[in-house]
Amino acid sequence: MAFSLLLAACAAPPPARQPAAREIIIFAAASLRDAFNEIGGRFEQTTSSARVRFNFAGSQQLAEQIKQGAPADVFASANARQMNNVISSGRVTSGTQQIFVQNRLVVVVAQNASSVQSLADLAQPGAKIVLAERAVPAGQYALEFLQKASNTAEFGRTFSQTVLANVVSYEEDVRAVFSKVALGEADAGIVYTSDVVAGKDNAVRTIAIPDDLNTLAAYPIAALNDSENAALAKQFIDFVLDKEGQAILARYGFIPVKP
Amino acid sequence: MTATQSIQSESPRKGRTPATRIGGGARALLLLLSSLLLLLVLLPLIAIATRALPILPDALAAQDARAAMQLTLITSGIALAIIVLLGTPAAWLIARRQVRGWRVIDALLDLPVVLPPSVAGIGLLMAFGRRGLIGSILLPFGIELAFTTAAVVIAQVFVAAPLYIRAAVIGLRRIDDDMESVAMVEGASQWQVFRHVTLPLSATAMLTGSMLAWARALGEFGATILFAGNLVGRTQTMALAIYMNFQSDPEAALALALILVLISFAVLVLVRLLARIES
Numbered sequence: 001m002a003f004s005l006l007l008a009a010c011a012a013p014p015p016a017r018q019p020a021a022r023e024i025i026i027f028a029a030a031s032l033r034d035a036f037n038e039i040g041g042r043f044e045q046t047t048s049s050a051r052v053r054f055n056f057a058g059s060q061q062l063a064e065q066i067k068q069g070a071p072a073d074v075f076a077s078a079n080a081r082q083m084n085n086v087i088s089s090g091r092v093t094s095g096t097q098q099i100f101v102q103n104r105l106v107v108v109v110a111q112n113a114s115s116v117q118s119l120a121d122l123a124q125p126g127a128k129i130v131l132a133e134r135a136v137p138a139g140q141y142a143l144e145f146l147q148k149a150s151n152t153a154e155f156g157r158t159f160s161q162t163v164l165a166n167v168v169s170y171e172e173d174v175r176a177v178f179s180k181v182a183l184g185e186a187d188a189g190i191v192y193t194s195d196v197v198a199g200k201d202n203a204v205r206t207i208a209i210p211d212d213l214n215t216l217a218a219y220p221i222a223a224l225n226d227s228e229n230a231a232l233a234k235q236f237i238d239f240v241l242d243k244e245g246q247a248i249l250a251r252y253g254f255i256p257v258k259p
Numbered sequence: 260m261t262a263t264q265s266i267q268s269e270s271p272r273k274g275r276t277p278a279t280r281i282g283g284g285a286r287a288l289l290l291l292l293s294s295l296l297l298l299l300v301l302l303p304l305i306a307i308a309t310r311a312l313p314i315l316p317d318a319l320a321a322q323d324a325r326a327a328m329q330l331t332l333i334t335s336g337i338a339l340a341i342i343v344l345l346g347t348p349a350a351w352l353i354a355r356r357q358v359r360g361w362r363v364i365d366a367l368l369d370l371p372v373v374l375p376p377s378v379a380g381i382g383l384l385m386a387f388g389r390r391g392l393i394g395s396i397l398l399p400f401g402i403e404l405a406f407t408t409a410a411v412v413i414a415q416v417f418v419a420a421p422l423y424i425r426a427a428v429i430g431l432r433r434i435d436d437d438m439e440s441v442a443m444v445e446g447a448s449q450w451q452v453f454r455h456v457t458l459p460l461s462a463t464a465m466l467t468g469s470m471l472a473w474a475r476a477l478g479e480f481g482a483t484i485l486f487a488g489n490l491v492g493r494t495q496t497m498a499l500a501i502y503m504n505f506q507s508d509p510e511a512a513l514a515l516a517l518i519l520v521l522i523s524f525a526v527l528v529l530v531r532l533l534a535r536i537e538s
Contacts (some may be wrong), residue, residue, distance in 0.1 A: 060506040062293070128406065130488065135507035168406035169488025172503065180488070184390050185405045 023051040025071055027062040029137065029219065030173035031103065035252035036076070042248070043239050044255050050232055051209070059171035060135040066091055073227040074236055078174075081139035083220040090225075097222035101241050102255040103192040104214050105141055107207040108176050108178060113187035117120060119207055120155060120246040122188060123162040130169045130177050138174035141215045142190040148213045167174070178204075191255035192217065197253030216255070304520055311510075311517035318514030326492040327500035327515060333497065334408060338415035342423045342472050347465065350427035353431075365428075368421045373499040376481020378415055387413060411485035411494050414477035417512040423465075430464020431457065445488035467533050476525040478519065 011209055022166035028036050033056045041050040055062065055072070066072055067089040074091060087094045095208040109116045134137030145218040168186060169175045177189040178196075182203040196206055221240060223233040239245050246256040281289075304392060311318075318324060344517035353365055371379060387394045387404045394404060404410050434457060442452045481500035487494040488494050497519050 009352070037326060062508050064509070096407065128403075133506070135503075167490065168502075170493065171492050172484070172506075174420065182382065183388065185384065187386050 006050075019231055022049055022229050022232050023053060023142055023238060024073040024227070024229050025053045025055065026076065026236065027066060027070075027072045028076040029057045029062070030056050030175045031138065032056065032076055032219070035194070035249050035254060038252075039240060039245050039248050042244060043236055046239075047232075050235075052236065058132070058136045060085075060118045060133075060137075061139070061172070063154060064143065072224055073233040074223055074228055076240075077137070077219060077220040078103070078219055080218065081141065082137065083222065086222075092222045093225050096225075097220040098237070098241065099218045099257055100221045100237075100248070101219045101249045101257060103217040103219065103253075104195050105138070105145055105190055105217070106193045106196060106207050108191055108196060108204040109188045109189055109207060110181050110184045110186065111201075111203055111205060112184050114254075116188045118166065119149070119209065120159075120219060123155075123159055127166045128185075128187045129163060129166045130171055130180045130189040131167055132174045133170040133172060133176050136171075137217060138172055138177070138190070138192060139170065141217055144215050145190065145209060145213055147242065152213070166226055171186045177205070194253035196250075206228045212220045223248075236240065254255075264526035267472055281385045293398050307308065307513060307516050307520060311513040314510050315517065318417075318511045319325060319518070320510060322509055323491050323495075323500065323504075324515055327495055327497045328497065330408070330411070330492065331477060331497040332409045335415055335473055336478075338412045339469055339473045339474045340465060341412070341416050342420045343465070344474075345467055346420050346424045346425060349430055350424045350465075351453075354428045354431035355426070368424055370421075371418050376479075378420070378487065379414070379482035380485025383410070383417060383482055387486070392467070393464050405486060406488040406490070406494060408487075408493055411479075411496060414482035414486050415479045417476040418479050418482060419472040421466040422475055426466045426468025426471060427461065432459045433464075463533050463536065467530050469528045470526050470533070477522060477526075 026036065030195070032095065033054075036054060036056075040054060044050055044052055055070075057065075059077040062075065063077065063082040063085040066086050066241060067077060070226050073088055075083065077086075083092065083097050086092045089095070094194075107119060113127075115121060115124060121127065122129060134140060134143065146163055149155040150157050150160040169180065171180065174191050174195060178191045180186045181189040181191075184203070195204075196204065221237055223230060223237060227233045228229075240249075241258065243258075246258050250256045319328075340522070349364075349368075353361050353368075358364065366420050374382075384391060384405060386392050387393065387397075387403065387410070389398055390514055397404070404413065417461060438460070439452050442456045443449075447455070478498055479496070480502065483494065483496060484499055484502070489499050490494050491500075495503070501512045501515045501519070
């Protein structure tokens with residue numbers, strides 16, 4: 001008896017979403033955390049009965065979760081690769097993704113690490129560098145920067161190799177890189193300019209990466225095609241691409257695509 | 260914890276017939292309910308095994324996977340040695356109530372077991388990081404712990420030591436005080452008493468505890484990733500490699516997961532066997 005009850009309880013369909021409060025779940029790159037939290041708040045204020053829930057993590061982790069069937073309505077990735085990863089799983093239709101913001105890399109240096117004053121100093125023996133994991137967009141972009149620098153006479157061919165030998169940890173997302181530097185545990189790390197604005201504190205110094213070596217990271221956003229609230233998901237994406245959404249992103253150090 | 264508790268409760272009851280008899284129907288119901296739970300526990304492990312077995316040889320040939328296994332075995336081995344070396348005296352003091360406030364120490368020692376790993380990791384950073392309580396004192400001497408293999412060991416000791424101490428305390432408390440007193444009266448020195456009476460009588464409990472602690476150290480994840488970071492060959496243990504690979508190379512993650520399951524299971528079986536030998 002109890003067993004059949006238990007089975008019945010297991011088999012019962014999940015309770016239907018309350019029509020009164022429509023809810024969408026946004027999977028967004030870790031670098032978007034602060035900007036999207038604010039956008040989400042504004043969206044809820046301006047859209048009646050809308051609830052927005054966020055899952056922030058490294059884009060590669062989010063892509064994997066979506067591929068494994070995690071419930072989500074919108075995916076905002078920090079690079080095309082992880083968006084394509086999801087497209088190949090069939091949950092996002094190719095061509096529906098739109099670039100909504102851009103970001104640039106910057107080197108952050110801990111206040112107590114006086115030995116790192118320039119980009120070239122990243123190759124100094126003993127400098128403790130943290131990067132994001134290769135699968136993380138920021139990690140991939142950082143490797144690209146090091147490679148580009150190695151192809152210039154200014155830095156020399158061994159630059160990338162020497163810097164990589166100084167890496168003490170590959171972190172799971174770009175925010176973890178920033179935290180380790182801000183805590184002073186690592187001397188320097190490579191993050192997005194938006195992370196520094198988000199960090200807000202004076203725990204780090206920054207060293208700019210010149211345009212010719214930098215990568216303009218383009219963030220694609222798309223609604224999942226099995227979304228139960230497709231209309232609301234589309235509304236959220238429109239909000240992000242609209243004036244107010246873009247202004248909020250700009251305030252958090254991102255480069256808006258619609259200035 | 261469960262295993263140490265079971266040692267405590269199992270041994271005196273061994274060989275007794277069940278105290279209460281229940282009817283066939285009730286028994287079937289209990290069986291059914293418990294098999295549901297058993298299924299929940301076993302299914303993920305079975306799923307890992309079925310998916311990982313065919314790809315195991317290839318995945319294990321990968322250099323990063325080998326580095327992770329090697330690092331995990333070495334660091335957990337060192338952690339275990341430290342735990343036994345420092346934990347045995349601690350267990351003895353607690354068991355013999357030799358220190359003031361032993362109850363408080365006793366309770367504090369359990370804290371790492373119940374704390375979330377993220378708290379452990381942040382705590383270790385705040386203590387041993389460059390700006391940490393101890394870390395900032397060590398820095399001028401050129402000693403930095405964060406992001407090193409030593410940090411991996413420290414994290415493992417932190418989370419696993421209580422398991423050993425708890426088991427050892429229980430083992431030591433079960434030894435009849437008289438036995439030690441008699442040996443003392445016969446003229447044995449304190450060290451001789453410990454070496455020839457106390458240690459042999461509590462050896463199984465200590466062995467059980469050290470196996471549990473080792474298993475815990477093998478699987479340590481959260482404190483390691485925060486405090487020691489993630490670098491292949493230096494700080495990337497199996498648990499970290501599984502997590503990181505899951506995002507880029509799920510097959511490698513599966514294979515390592517299976518290995519970790521097998522090792523941990525072997526350790527737990529060993530613990531049961533030891534407990535049985537003792538009783």
